[in-house]
Amino acid sequence: MQGFYSKLDSSPGASPLLGARAEGLPVSLALETEKAQALLQTFSSASLLASAGLGVFCVAADHALQLWTVQHHLWLRAALDNATHGIVGLWAWAVVIGLRKRSDVYEVLLAGLLASLIDLDHFYMAGSLSLKAAVSLPQRPPLHCSSLIPLLCLTLRLIMWIGRLKDAWCSLPWMLFVSMATHHVRDAVRHGLWVYPFGNTAPVPYWLYVSTTATLPHLCSVLMYLTGTRDVISTKHGVAIDV
Template sequence: MFCVVADHALQMSVIQNHLWLRAALDNATHGLVGLWSWAVVIGLRKKSDLYEVLLAGLLASIIDLDHFYMAGSLSLKAAVSLPQRPPLHCSSLIPVLCLSLRFLMWIGRLKDAWCSLPWMIFISMATHHVRDAVRHGLWLCPFGHTAPIPYWLYISTTATLPHLCSVLMYLTGTRDVISTKHGVAIDV
């Protein structure tokens, strides 16, 4: 529901006519979708979970900083009129980054405190990419771009992704570690 309302609000002429306002609200929407998605994944059981949820929202938002990097400028006009997509918008990067981070954590024997970080990055990046895919498609380098995805697919994917992530975390044992960290027992 939030995505539909936010996307309709972003289409209002008062917002469309102001580049900074449109960019700020679009980026805030990315952050809130990432924040909310991670909240669904972990559940808000303790006050400290709020920090994780806020981090997920921040991660979903900061992806757009690569527009300024590619533009080589802090000019918003330059950042939104790039001839090609910036590097953090490559959807192929998501599994590579998350699996590499998980591998590095395994090598470094980092467990409990950081076990959910690759999943958080996955949710933050995936929700951002899926939302952008309505306008631009997905960039699956080195294969190219997909056509823009239908709006219904964006909404259903955004609604389903946190639950799928939660199941995958359970299947990989990450959910057990998080539950132990939060003092919650899961019976199967």
């Protein structure tokens, strides 16, 4: 992943786009060219390799969770399972935004934390801090309802708009989407997706879980492009996402 590249270098050799602008290319056409380049970079070789690595990690982590030692220690199994949720979430978000600055590292760590914290609703539902009670619930806890994902993301976006939060936070709803979606898809292998008010789907085939997790960052990148989130980051902060 190449992460972010600076657009502050005005030398034509530093960027074909900037060189084109220097030659008098209309600003609107230059911006459209830049958008197209950002979209193509979403499927760069580095990004695709990172996504493939994410899929391999999913398989390796799930095999590790099947080890006898892990299966016979409840706390160890729960800790490793939750850690896997977190790593998958942060890895997926790292593919979306790239890693180049220290702030990018903090951002992907936050994505991983969000993916892990979802499981706290098990204890809320159990009304106890007992791990045995938390993993033996008669029904699924609230944050595991997949219908909440678009609702929470849109609500967060609305709150940001009402509060006029800085554009630096414009990707936060997308981070929440990736963190929750990766968690839900992974859980769906065993329990299916809980889509209120329609109920639970059949368990998701394992191959579909791995492929969905690996392609989700690219889907998110395309949606961010279509909704203009990438444009806001690029225009306001002098950087363009290059994953």
